[in-house]
Amino acid sequence: MSQYRTFTAADAVEYAKQFGGVDDPSTLVSAEEIGDGNLNLVFKIYDNQGKSRVVVKQALPYVRCVGESWPLTLDRARLEAQTLVEHYKHCPQHTVQITHYDAELAVMVMEDLSSHRIWRGELVQGVYYPEASRQLGEYLAQTLFHTSDFILHPHQKKAEVARFINPEMCEITEDLFFNDPYTDHERNKYPEALEPLVASLRHDDALRIAVAGLKHRFFANAEALLHGDIHSGSIFVADGSLKAIDAEFGYFGPIGFDVGTALGNLLINYCGLPGLLAPREAADGREQRLSDVRDVWIAFAHRFLELAEAKTTDVAMAYPGYAQAFLRKVWADTIGYCGTELIRRTVGMSHVADMKLIKDEAMRTECIRNAITLGRTLILAADHIEDVEALLARIRQAV
Incomplete structure (x- = not known):
């Protein structure tokens, strides 16, 4: 031993x-x-x-x-x-x-992935990988479908939930995503000029109730084996290739959490680009991030529905139209969790290079302000954004 x-x-x-x-x-x-x-x-x-x-x-x-x-x-x-x-x-x-x-x-x-680069670092420098977003959508669809009730026998699914129970790491997520940013916690860190905005998060009843609902679903909805922390720093990219790493937060949870976390990190980059690149390059990069958001969701949803039609084993869940109805719920969860990712990366302790590498303090503060505002907007509007085009319109309006 x-x-x-x-x-x-x-x-x-x-x-x-x-x-x-x-x-x-x-x-x-x-x-x-x-x-x-x-x-x-x-x-x-x-x-x-x-x-x-x-x-x-x-x-x-x-x-x-x-x-x-x-x-x-x-x-x-x-x-x-x-x-x-x-x-x-x-x-x-x-x-x-x-x-x-x-x-x-x-x-x-x-x-060894030495032939690849960490995606976040490439995004920060304005390096574009045109296939990465669709590949990420494929990864999410394949892994989340094949570990879900759509295909696993109920006995196997329950055994897998027990095998992957991960209470200590989940508690970290629960605190950093759903608790700390909405309280006056010592782990929080943000520009002093944003104190009024951050303080308003603590006293926004509608926001706090929506975040509580997202946390409750994180507790309760064992829908699939999640990566649990699928952000751009946990993804390696190369020309034509994408690889997910670092799954120590893996557990069975709501599918929208993984998809929302992925989209949230693309939008953190969207908010940070004006402080990272020259104006023309930043504008082009922001358009690419919006296209990435669209491509991730479309690739994920298309492949998930394709797999559901071909492989669903449960008689009730195989009924025509159910998979589409299920994905509508996943979509609302995705938007909500996307919002919590934006806020926890800017108010909480887990800051990322998309903001930290902005040299101009005033610009960095403004980019962080936009990310917090967008996060709040998405959490509150999650049940009312019909599709990905409506999401992109809401992003443009909020930032």
Whole structure:
């Protein structure tokens, strides 16, 4: 039996030699730690020709940027690995491949994606990948449909819900998405000039009730095996390729949460671009983000309905028209969760490069203001936005 210990770079190399699946393990000679290191240790393993071959990732037992006062379950490594393994079964072209994991050491070995780039970094620099949004929609449709009641036998579905129960990581989501930004919490961080706007979130009864409903559905609706944190920093892209990574928040929840989180990060970039790029490039980039939002939803909905028509196993759910009715509910959830993502990324603690890299303080404050305003608008209007074209119109009107 293995016993948990925090890996060094040398440990990662030795582990990769044993479990990396490389034809000649003796060629693996060095490791480089990559990533922000807030939750995990991530090592890229190199051979004696200087080529990266595999990645070794180990969960830390606490949030490094906070310290041991914020402990984290090591079981999240198992949940992440098993979520990605399950998603890979249904959408291998858009899911990172996990080749080995050890639950006790909280470590996994995965394919190297050095040929790809983190999507958020590319979006911030104005680099456009025309196929990425449709590929993301495909990933969402395949993984969410194939882990849902549309295709799983009820006994299997209930067993899977139990296998992927993830209370500690879900609690983090529950706090950061639905609690902290709407209270005067010490983890919140935003420009002082926006205090009146942020304070108004705490006292908006309609908003607080809508957020409570979104949180309740996050608690209660075990619709499919979610990635749980599918933002642009958890997606690698290359020309013609997209791969989802980092699924340690995976659990069975409402389908609209994954879709809404994905769209919310595209809209964070939409709001931040005027502070990141020159005016002409920013305007073009914002139009591309709106097209991305449209393409993600259309690709997701089209493929989900196609799969439902061909593969639904439940007699009642296979009745003509039900899948369309179900997606109308998912659509409303998607818009609401999209709004909470915008607010938690700008009011709460989990800020992102789309805003942090804006150098001009006044411009950054204005971009953050627009994201908060858009988030509030979407949460309140979620039940009244009929389709994706109406959503795009509402975005243009709000920002």
